[in-house]
Amino acid sequence: MFGKKILVGLLSVVLVLSSLTLAFGKTTLTFWHTITGEPYKSSIQHIVDEFNKQNPDIEVKATVVASSAVTDVSKLLTAVAGGVGPDVYYVDRFTVAQRAVAGVLEPLDSLTTADEIAQLKKAYLPFALDEASWDGKIWALPFDTDTRALYYRRDHFREVGLSGPPKTIAELDTYAEKLTKKDPSGRFLRIGFVPWLSQGWHYTWGWAFGGEFYNPKTKKLTITDPNIVKSFEWQKSYADKYGIAAIQSFSSAFGSEAQDPFIMGMISMKVDGDWTLSNLDKFAPKLRWGVDYGATYIPRPAELAKKPITWAGGWSFGIPKGAKYPKEAFEFLKFICGPVGQKIYTVETLHLPTISGLLNDKDIRGERKHAFFVDLLKYAKNRPPLPVGALLWDELTAARDAVINGQKTPLKACQDVEARVQSELDKHLK
Amino acid sequence: MRASTARRNTIYGLLFALPWIIGFLAFTAYPILASLYYSFTEFVGIGTPKWIGGENYYNLFHDELFWTSLYNTVYYVSLAVPIGFVIGLGLALLLNSNLKEVGIYRTLVYLPYVLPAVAVGFIWLWMLNPYYGLVNLFLNAVFHIQGPGWFSDPKWAKPAFVMLAQWGAGGSAVIFLSAIKDVPREMLESAEIDGAGWWTKFSKIIIPMISPVILYHIITALFGGFQIFTTAYIATNGAPANSTLFYVLYLYRNAFQYGKMGYASAMAWILFILVLIITLIIFRTSARWVFYQGGE
Numbered sequence: 001m002f003g004k005k006i007l008v009g010l011l012s013v014v015l016v017l018s019s020l021t022l023a024f025g026k027t028t029l030t031f032w033h034t035i036t037g038e039p040y041k042s043s044i045q046h047i048v049d050e051f052n053k054q055n056p057d058i059e060v061k062a063t064v065v066a067s068s069a070v071t072d073v074s075k076l077l078t079a080v081a082g083g084v085g086p087d088v089y090y091v092d093r094f095t096v097a098q099r100a101v102a103g104v105l106e107p108l109d110s111l112t113t114a115d116e117i118a119q120l121k122k123a124y125l126p127f128a129l130d131e132a133s134w135d136g137k138i139w140a141l142p143f144d145t146d147t148r149a150l151y152y153r154r155d156h157f158r159e160v161g162l163s164g165p166p167k168t169i170a171e172l173d174t175y176a177e178k179l180t181k182k183d184p185s186g187r188f189l190r191i192g193f194v195p196w197l198s199q200g201w202h203y204t205w206g207w208a209f210g211g212e213f214y215n216p217k218t219k220k221l222t223i224t225d226p227n228i229v230k231s232f233e234w235q236k237s238y239a240d241k242y243g244i245a246a247i248q249s250f251s252s253a254f255g256s257e258a259q260d261p262f263i264m265g266m267i268s269m270k271v272d273g274d275w276t277l278s279n280l281d282k283f284a285p286k287l288r289w290g291v292d293y294g295a296t297y298i299p300r301p302a303e304l305a306k307k308p309i310t311w312a313g314g315w316s317f318g319i320p321k322g323a324k325y326p327k328e329a330f331e332f333l334k335f336i337c338g339p340v341g342q343k344i345y346t347v348e349t350l351h352l353p354t355i356s357g358l359l360n361d362k363d364i365r366g367e368r369k370h371a372f373f374v375d376l377l378k379y380a381k382n383r384p385p386l387p388v389g390a391l392l393w394d395e396l397t398a399a400r401d402a403v404i405n406g407q408k409t410p411l412k413a414c415q416d417v418e419a420r421v422q423s424e425l426d427k428h429l430k
Numbered sequence: 431m432r433a434s435t436a437r438r439n440t441i442y443g444l445l446f447a448l449p450w451i452i453g454f455l456a457f458t459a460y461p462i463l464a465s466l467y468y469s470f471t472e473f474v475g476i477g478t479p480k481w482i483g484g485e486n487y488y489n490l491f492h493d494e495l496f497w498t499s500l501y502n503t504v505y506y507v508s509l510a511v512p513i514g515f516v517i518g519l520g521l522a523l524l525l526n527s528n529l530k531e532v533g534i535y536r537t538l539v540y541l542p543y544v545l546p547a548v549a550v551g552f553i554w555l556w557m558l559n560p561y562y563g564l565v566n567l568f569l570n571a572v573f574h575i576q577g578p579g580w581f582s583d584p585k586w587a588k589p590a591f592v593m594l595a596q597w598g599a600g601g602s603a604v605i606f607l608s609a610i611k612d613v614p615r616e617m618l619e620s621a622e623i624d625g626a627g628w629w630t631k632f633s634k635i636i637i638p639m640i641s642p643v644i645l646y647h648i649i650t651a652l653f654g655g656f657q658i659f660t661t662a663y664i665a666t667n668g669a670p671a672n673s674t675l676f677y678v679l680y681l682y683r684n685a686f687q688y689g690k691m692g693y694a695s696a697m698a699w700i701l702f703i704l705v706l707i708i709t710l711i712i713f714r715t716s717a718r719w720v721f722y723q724g725g726e
Contacts, residue, residue, distance in 0.1 A: 073686065073687075073689075074475075074685075074686045077474075077475040077476055077686075078475075080476055081475065081476040098688075098689055101474070101689070102474040102475065102476065102477075102689045103474065103476055103477045104476065245578075245579055245583060248560075248579045248582040248583060248670070249560035249561060249579040249582065249583075250561070251582070252559055252560050252561065252579060252581070252582045253559065253560070253561035253562060321476075387689075388688070390687045390688055391687075391688045394668075394683065394687075397669075398668075398669075398671060398672045398675075401584075401669060401670045401671035401672070402671045402672075405584050405670060405671050407584070407671055416494070420494070424688075427472070
């Protein structure tokens with residue numbers, strides 16, 4: 001009897017409370033992201049808490065939706081198709097155009113005034129905003145970014161009598177040979193440099209050699225650009241010089257984290273991203289910046305060597321189609337991708353920001369080694385923002401494999417990629 | 431009275447089966463039929479599919495990667511299935527011996543089969559590591575040969591997956607074993623009295639008697655082989671140079687990474703028809719070699 005009374009009492013309290021919240025109209029935003037690692041996950045939560053504190057009428061709830069690959073969107077697709085998608089979604093910037101074409105994202109232009117869009121456009125680094133655009137509209141706001149450079153082991157350099165890092169491709173080749181060591185049976189103990197390891201992607205070398213992958217004016221892919229073909233030829237020269245089977249079997253022994261080949265001293269140089277700095281601090285505290293290792297611009301052919309180049313990727317936040325509260329979601333987007341959100345995230349995670357105004361922020365620039373990568377951003381290129389971006393990436397990777405394994409000539413491999421991806425792109429341009 | 435009881439029983443029966451029927455219709459029959467429709471459309475997964483007739487099929491036949499993935503898969507199936515059959519049957523024959531501790535061996539042989547494919551993929555990545563892997567260390571220690579690069583070498587990556595598939599041979603061995611146990615003892619004994627050796631007993635009695643199970647094994651192994659995905663996704667994800675881009679892996683990329691659900695649906699239907707034809711051929715020829723006890 002008594003229990004029943006308590007129950008009724010409780011129920012009425014719940015009723016009153018729920019009507020109260022209705023009266024105050026607190027909006028709950030669902031926000032999906034795929035970040036599981038630390039400190040990244042806590043940092044995202046930190047920004048969310050900060051937003052909730054500043055916006056008492058909106059409650060953002062962050063949920064981790066694990067995904068196997070950055071380009072896999074099956075969960076979001078199913079949820080949006082079923083009408084139960086989130087209000088805010090974390091999306092790899094180079095897939096934004098693809099999501100836009102798939103109809104998964106809401107164009108941000110429809111949520112605000114032309115004035116505000118113009119302001120937003122001014123606030124972000126051009127390459128980052130370009131990646132989040134398609135068909136003249138903005139589909140997501142840029143969040144963090146990264147840059148790539150050539151890391152080199154200064155201790156190895158001293159050992160073989162080299163003073164500074166290589167600046168040109170020719171220097172890179174000679175240095176690599178000097179740094180390579182074999183045991184008496186001919187197995188590699190150390191390889192000076194292998195172009196395609198870590199971040200030595202097709203894009204890295206295509207751009208370093210002065211190539212362009214896409215012409216936005218003609219809307220044509222330009223993979224057969226002679227400079228891109230040259231970059232493949234140059235990669236093949238490593239496969240020939242050192243023996244592709246020997247390199248592959250040597251590099252399959254590489255691990256990650258503390259077993260990273262650069263930390264283990266199995267390679268002396270590699271192209272890698274700014275995030276490698278944190279890995280080195282964590283797993284190889286004995287390697288000191290400026291003494292045992294350093295980073296420099298990615299080497300380029302002699303005639304281009306004076307102009308540094310790199311490329312940047314990163315993430316963004318968008319609003320899926322069918323979001324229940326797109327207006328409030330846009331407010332959150334502006335916060336997390338704005339100066340406050342980006343500053344919290346980049347300081348806590350040592351990622352790089354995409355807001356031009358933050359590039360000179362002392363807290364973000366941090367130590368000198370980190371500042372080097374921040375300054376690289378002004379030379380950064382971005383992958384062409386195309387709805388066939390993921391396909392183009394996979395095709396270029398397979399082409400690179402085919403070239404270094406001697407299955408296709410560089411020109412043929414480039415022609416194949418161009419023909420195949422262009423025909424897919426044309427379907428979206430109709 | 432009787433009629434109404436029977437009727438009521440039918441209704442009850444259907445009611446009890448209803449959860450399954452609904453599940454089958456909603457989660458199996460409908461998606462299958464829907465994918466047939468999607469295969470004739472341009473469709474990203476949400477929104478309205480656009481009817482394009484047979485274009486997906488036409489494009490597939492002109493898609494180099496489609497043929498690559500089909501070749502890789504057929505290569506894999508035509509090695510993995512026969513080898514799997516021989517190893518499975520061989521293990522079953524060994525496990526059929528009258529050793530005291532045979533129960534332990536049976537458990538041990540079956541054990542790898544219960545491991546999840548993801549774990550198996552990772553284990554084999556290490557087993558087949560060219561430098562530190564057990565396989566190459568063994569080859570070097572016993573035969574003094576330098577093993578290949580396995581997953582990193584386009585020539586050896588597919589054979590590596592064939593080897594990896596034998597990890598699950600314990601599963602088929604247990605099924606073969608139970609079939610061998612079912613072979614009437616008196617038949618084997620009278621053959622022995624007539625002077626039959628082990629080979630004669632094996633080829634003239636055991637094989638024909640377990641042939642229905644062999645048929646079952648070959649067909650399910652074919653289905654499994656054509657659908658190879660998880661281990662490949664984990665170990666190589668199609669690399670190097672698309673040499674392990676298996677059919678379903680390419681299908682998955684089209685559906686969930688390239689936003690080409692219609693194209694992927696067409697791939698699924700081609701695979702279905704291909705496997706259907708192979709299965710029909712095997713069934714047709716099976717009349718000649720499968721022996722059903724008490725049958726015609």
